[in-house]
Amino acid sequence: MLENTIAAIAPLDESAMAAAREMHGRLTKPPGSLGALEDLSVRLAGLAGVCPPPLPEPAAVAIFAGDHGVHAQGVTPWPQEVTGQMIGNFLAGGAVVNAFARQAGASVTVVDVGVATPLATPDEDPGPAVHDPATPRLVAASVRRGTRDFTVTAALTRDEALAAVCTGIRIADELIDAGAGILLTGDMGIGNTTPAATLIAAFTGVDAIDATGRGTGVDDPTYARKVAVVRAALARHAPDPADPMGVLAAVGGLEHAALTGLILGAAARRTPVLLDGVIAVSAALAAAAFAPNAVFAMVAGHRSAEPGATVALRSLGLDPLIDLGLRLGEGTGALLALPVVTGAVRVLHEVATFDSAGVAEK
Secondary structure (H helix, E strand, O other): OHHHHHHOOOOOOHHHHHHHHHHHHHEOOOOOOOOHHHHHHHHHHHHHOOOOOOOOOOEEEEEEEEOOHHHHHOOOOOOOOHHHHHHHHHHHOOOHHHHHHHHHOOEEEEEEEEOOOOOOOOOOOOOOOOOOOOOOEEEEOOOOOOOOOOOOOOOOOHHHHHHHHHHHHHHHHHHHHOOOOEEEEEEEOOOOHHHHHHHHHHHHOOOHHHHOOOOOOOOHHHHHHHHHHHHHHHHHHOOOOOOHHHHHHHHOOHHHHHHHHHHHHHHHOOOOEEEOOHHHHHHHHHHHHHOHHHHHHEEEOEOOOOHHHHHHHHHHOOOOOEOOOOOOOOOHHHHHHHHHHHHHHHHHHHOOEHHHHOOOOO
């Protein structure tokens, strides 16, 4: 599955991009007046291979959830059980991501790819994905109940990492087959900013302190311990960025690997994927290492307050659409950025040209 997905990821369509640039030049606005939105709409035309590109709707949020053995090193004050408890909150519609998804008309799919605590299984098989903003959906796809402590051994075996990546690809296909025009990344996992920081440092080569933030807002001693854990993991495993599966296995999380697959799956289907925060962009680095052209499908929703997110976005060459100091995760920042993406494309669909509107050009 992974090999076929990577093989399907192609460069942008230059003729569609040229058509989008030419169309922007004929619309009733000064050339370049929409700034980054014009560049985004041109890229989305190149991704779709047509101008104007399809409107990015409906939107589907995929929240991948997993736990982490490195939690035992005291990198967060939150108990690990909160991961499973928050999944219950997502399914009940009571989390911030649910509020934002309802506002955006986006569906929410929660994927248990590696939660440590047993979850209540769905009453029945959820069946194929459907676009239903009112009812969050749970997919049971656990590879194992949390990763191993990567300060002691590799977090995952290569086979486990591959299984998680393939889960992400499968979810991307299911959501797109159900009609989604854009995928949004979501995540849940207590302690998951520690593997995210380690992945970012591994793929970009920055020092641990430059990739590591305070996550949920840890105190100084916990932050120092977190940086030391990231640095120790890098020294122990010496992950090779040319071997992305090896990096994910050594120091990643199950949700990071699954998000990598989601991004690759979207890129293979030429569907935009709107990235959330630091967990998503750490996975995006892995996706780009597997398939450099996958970057063309990525849209950076926001700049997370986590410093590693800026490092990763710089490495990917992506500029975030909004910067609100967010650090929640779940997919919340991506959902807030969604109207910006839709607006960029809607301009090409609905704005009149100078000729059609009878407006004189300069």
